Amino acid sequence: MNFKLKIWRQKDAKSQGAFETYEVKNISADTSFLEMLDILNNDLVHAGKEPVAFDHDCREGICGMCSLHINGHAHGPAQAVTTCQMYMRKFKDGSTITIEPWRSAAFPVIKDLVVNRGAYDEILQAGGFVSVRTNSVPDGNAIPIPKKDADESMDAAACVGCGACAATCKNGSAMLFVAARVSSLAKLPQGRVEGARRAKAMVAKMDELGFGNCTNTGACQAECPKQISIAHIARLNREFLAAKLQD
């Protein structure tokens, strides 16, 4: 397969970026999207040019490191997969593919397609944890947890923190990300104790970092590679309101 690639190039955070066009040829349909970029980059290196910088690591769809807006979609046109899990058979031979970094003010570009997602770490540092010390805990089976609750908690915990939700949202809101963590812990007795404090602290931090407000468009859910449901946003809102009412 052959493709024309329109890729966002930007030297560093301070520089102006622009699209550049490249061609890749003889790509097998079984090649992954990022392997296709590897091939382009190897060609660029041979030509003495700087390769396209992009984030990636596990290439198994779990580390959340890869990103990219591909043809306008976060993680590309395929549903429920990260960019690294997308294969070239999903694209039409001979087509032009547009590749951009995450489009979110809270994720500034570092270089080319690489952005800084440190804001997500900061939100979790505000309260996305259970305050237990190592070794200061009861037996794992001391508190039975209904299977349904554990399953729902796991549904939310599947979030890989890739940033697609905020990058997709027209308001640049990180609500789905925040909701996934709050909701996952809200479904477990271990997370309940600090529930009110957590919801307030994480929402406050999200606002402080410049993420937008949620207007329930559902775009985040549609583009989430892990199909995190916006039902978790409802649970976050409930947690947050209940916490505020206690004040």
Add this chain to the structure above:
Amino acid sequence: MALKLDSKIPAGALADKWSNHKAAIKVVSPANKRKLDIIIVGTGLGGASAAASLGEMGYNVKVFCIQDSPRRAHSIAAQGGINAAKNYQNDNDSVYRLFYDTIKGGDYRAREANVYRLAEVSNLIIDQCVAQGVPFAREYGGLLANRSFGGAQVSRTFYARGQTGQQLLLGAYAALNKEIAAGSVKSYPRHEMLDIVVEDGEAKGIIARNLVTGEIERHGAHAVVIATGGYGNVFFLSTNAMGSNGSAAFQCYRKGAGFANPCFTQIHPTCIPIHGTQQSKLTLMSESLRNDGRIWVPKKMEDVEAIRKGTKKPSDIAEEDRDYYLERRYPAFGNLVPRDVASRAAKERCDAGYGVNETGLAVFLDFKTAIERLGEDIIKQRYGNLFDMYEEITDVSPYKEPMQIFPAVHYTMGGIWVDYNLMTTIPGLYAIGEANFSDHGANRLGASALMQGLADGYFVLPYTIGDYLSKKIQAPKVSTDTPAFAEAEKAVKEKIEKLFSINGKQSVDDIHKRLGNIMWNNVGMARTKESLEKAIKEIQALRKEFWTDVKVVGTANSFNVELEKALRLVDYLELGELMARDALNREESCGGHFRSEHQTEEGEALRHDDEFAYAAVWEYKGMDKEPELTKEPLDYEFTHRAQRNYKD
């Protein structure tokens, strides 16, 4: 001068060693902990759990990772589960049984005392993770669920769907976040350690490169912990993350830390086969699939050929024409034999010509029987995400046709030598998790990597490091304005300049791929004296080629992935040779190390305990010089070393 190896294994009965040791080692008072700095490199299960625990205890911790967030470390990709000796299933499991399975699974090449301690603290890990809010799978009664893994006849593996590593890491990362918020830990993402600084014979800090700005930084501390995982990417193609590398460990080796059993590499039996030359990464299919999947190839060559041509589908092959070779050869463990055994058996069938894809390098993993027995829904619940991932990659649905699988490089049991305190041969320098060599012998059992990472980070290192730091309570802050730091920084900068100056014709990846081929063909699943000698020669030649013909584009003072890769390949090109040398020295077969010259009549690994019951610890002597071998004898006081038997 040979290395001085003192394993510091405490005396006494196996079950008392850890308790006795904890009682004997020194502790540091809260007031003094505040004065002590610790650097941790790597934020996987080992690094994150250690950083969180040490931060809670009151030490000042700096934690470094190469990714954009500590949560991305490769522990996250572990799918299947984590072992613990809880005996919640009432199947007569115990600390001793977990110890025994692990030491036997490692083919009797690990230390008894370390492995027993691992089994002993395994139960604490589950309690800890549950309390952190890790959503483990549960039964309808609300209690924790278990499944089985290779090399065990009990169900002791705890799991969170097919994402156990992710959930455990998010637990450790959350604990780390708690400490970052509290100010006891400072996080340095997108930083890569490029050298360890040793002064007056002790570890005093690291030289790190800020991967965003390219700036070279000095960081001092009273102790340094390496938690940077394994070096499987020496093979270019592996199941490791693209960024996983052996460089931090290798710098320690260069500076005098012993490197133990480098040749012990785990080849995982259930990975998606290689599809072509454009591939840069292999994908693992969890070992948990062997709970319900049956591995087979056709009995008849004509069926093999028909499948390859596409004139027959695997589901067309009648039951009596299938060779479920693991069930045939190992009736007691069947499809759940340890990884090394399963991998070799797949290779044996493929070498005999029964490989089921065009390359002849694939076997089937079939869920037909399980779907008939349990229904598609239950199978979907258990493995849905893995089946989806497989279909995404191969365009074949495992609900309809069997998966094709083949062994691939997955884990390295070898690593930096450590004593019972997890300290390397350099005082003040520690290594934990996959980065050290200590617990898995010559083969790691499934669901034990997560166990070891968290055992080391939560429950072992936080105590043992105090024994060393108790001697440092009067030491001032470590100054980075010293000749040792200056020298290390200068060497790093010179190495980087040298790489840019070569300006040759081959990209870093071109050379790395060639190294991978040499390794896979000669230092892979089966090794011989000839193949290893050949590998050493070829790697030496390739290394020369690298230093005269590599092309590294971009600049030193910017975000530069090519430079990062080049720096890692520098180390792979020496590490590969070290692995081959170690494999050449070890004239026996054990676990994942299979020397074709040493096998039983049935083709099983044949150990030579009289000669090789030791950990081979290598000391660096220079890039083109032979390293020096020191042996740490492995005395087995409590277990009888037998030929491993998974048949009955």
